[in-house]
Amino acid sequence: xxxxxxxxxxxxTMTEGKIVSWIKSPGDKVEKGETVVVVESDKADMDVESFxxxxxxxxxxxxxxxxxxxxxxxxxxETEAEIETAQQKATPPTQTTPASTPAPQxxxxxxxxxxxSTNGASTRNGRLVASPRARKLAKxxxxxxxxxxxxxxxxxxxxEDVEAAAGRTPTAPAxxxxxxxxxxxxxxxxxxxxxxxxxxxxxxxxxQVPLTTFxxxxxxxxMVSLEVxxxxxxxxxxxxxxxxxxxxxxxxxxxxxxxxxxxxxxxLQKHPLVNASFANQSISYPASINIAVAVAMDDxxxxxxxxxxxxxxxxxxxxxTWKDLVDRARAKQLQPDEYNTGTFAISNLGMFGVDRxxxxxxxxxxxxxxxxxSRPTVVATADxxxxxxxxxxxxxxxxxxxxxxxxxxxxxxxxxxxIETNPQSLTL
Numbered sequence: 001x002x003x004x005x006x007x008x009x010x011x012x013t014m015t016e017g018k019i020v021s022w023i024k025s026p027g028d029k030v031e032k033g034e035t036v037v038v039v040e041s042d043k044a045d046m047d048v049e050s051f052x053x054x055x056x057x058x059x060x061x062x063x064x065x066x067x068x069x070x071x072x073x074x075x076x077x078e079t080e081a082e083i084e085t086a087q088q089k090a091t092p093p094t095q096t097t098p099a100s101t102p103a104p105q106x107x108x109x110x111x112x113x114x115x116x117s118t119n120g121a122s123t124r125n126g127r128l129v130a131s132p133r134a135r136k137l138a139k140x141x142x143x144x145x146x147x148x149x150x151x152x153x154x155x156x157x158x159x160e161d162v163e164a165a166a167g168r169t170p171t172a173p174a175x176x177x178x179x180x181x182x183x184x185x186x187x188x189x190x191x192x193x194x195x196x197x198x199x200x201x202x203x204x205x206x207x208q209v210p211l212t213t214f215x216x217x218x219x220x221x222x223m224v225s226l227e228v229x230x231x232x233x234x235x236x237x238x239x240x241x242x243x244x245x246x247x248x249x250x251x252x253x254x255x256x257x258x259x260x261x262x263x264x265x266x267x268l269q270k271h272p273l274v275n276a277s278f279a280n281q282s283i284s285y286p287a288s289i290n291i292a293v294a295v296a297m298d299d300x301x302x303x304x305x306x307x308x309x310x311x312x313x314x315x316x317x318x319x320x321t322w323k324d325l326v327d328r329a330r331a332k333q334l335q336p337d338e339y340n341t342g343t344f345a346i347s348n349l350g351m352f353g354v355d356r357x358x359x360x361x362x363x364x365x366x367x368x369x370x371x372x373x374s375r376p377t378v379v380a381t382a383d384x385x386x387x388x389x390x391x392x393x394x395x396x397x398x399x400x401x402x403x404x405x406x407x408x409x410x411x412x413x414x415x416x417x418x419i420e421t422n423p424q425s426l427t428l
Contacts, residue, residue, distance in 0.1 A: 057086030292342025
């Protein structure tokens with residue numbers, strides 16, 4: 001029997017995927033549950049496992065090309081004798097019509113994977129966590145991956161770990177495999193400190209550059225957002241006390257992003273409606289407060305890693321979690337529940353010196369807070385004199401089907417009170 005490997009739907013918004021690399025080559029033996037290909041979804045790179053045991057007979061969609069969800073990307077033959085027949089049957093994805101045979105529900109990546117450590121090596125749901133290139137290299141160099149300790153995010157074994165074990169000088173990563181790039185989380189910092197702009201690939205004037213899978217996903221989400229009736233409310237917050245606290249906890253690894261996320265989450269406890277969203281002609285009140293924070297990707301696009309239960313987690317753990325999320329987001333290694341479970345969003349452009357801006361409401365959420373830079377500002381004091389205070393502008397975008405102006409204003413007022421008078425409570 002000849003079985004088809006279909007392009008799986010790795011997220012609820014995914015309509016097509018890009019083949020990053022094939023782990024198996026035509027003719028290779030394939031075990032059920034074994035990784036055969038790495039697919040780039042709209043948010044991350046995912047290992048795709050085989051539902052069948054047999055031999056990879058033919059690759060329909062080569063590495064670097066796109067295929068719609070549900071399209072056949074490879075053929076697996078049960079026996080070696082069927083490989084030639086399968087190769088003759090292989091057709092380009094544009095001629096494949098999987099509608100006549102219902103595609104199996106893809107389960108390539110298990111939800112909420114559990115990571116453990118065995119002999120120093122990281123495993124997920126009992127399976128060793130290693131990059132595709134590391135697996136291939138280990139096979140060539142005859143290195144036992146279970147004896148290695150991964151240096152990648154969450155203990156993931158990367159090619160450099162295998163080369164080091166073999167006594168070879170680590171080489172540059174292969175094309176199509178994204179290395180983990182430790183990148184500091186975005187923070188709101190004084191305007192006097194320079195912050196590098198996002199990396200933008202060089203282009204030739206007059207050139208047309210196709211959107212990446214990631215950028216296409218952002219476009220689809222933004223088009224959905226245009227259908228939502230929204231409004232904006234702005235507020236000026238004095239940040240002197242928050243800046244003072246930040247200087248105290250910065251040495252312990254706390255970022256301004258974590259401070260803002262914590263302040264927002266604590267304030268949302270008193271404003272559950274601002275944490276709610278519109279769904280099925282009703283208001284949906286989530287059971288938890290999950291803060292999604294926008295992060296610009298180096299190769300284009302935008303992703304919102306989620307700090308789950310941000311109101312309940314201590315500030316220091318929240319900062320460690322945020323750094324890990326950003327590192328893995330930019331390495332495209334986030335799991336779906338780490339970027340699609342947000343209940344309230346924050347977009348911070350303060351590090352670029354932006355005074356104020358309005359953010360577009362993400363699909364499925366009721367609110368997003370746009371945060372500008374904290375700047376020294378001349379203000380009138382209570383005794384009628386002039387003084388200098390650091391202030392930042394925040395603008396909230398809300399779904400008017402759920403939240404009204406008074407609700408948004410009350411939330412911003414309480415957020416400002418917390419930041420201005422008692423930010424120290426965020427460390428408790």
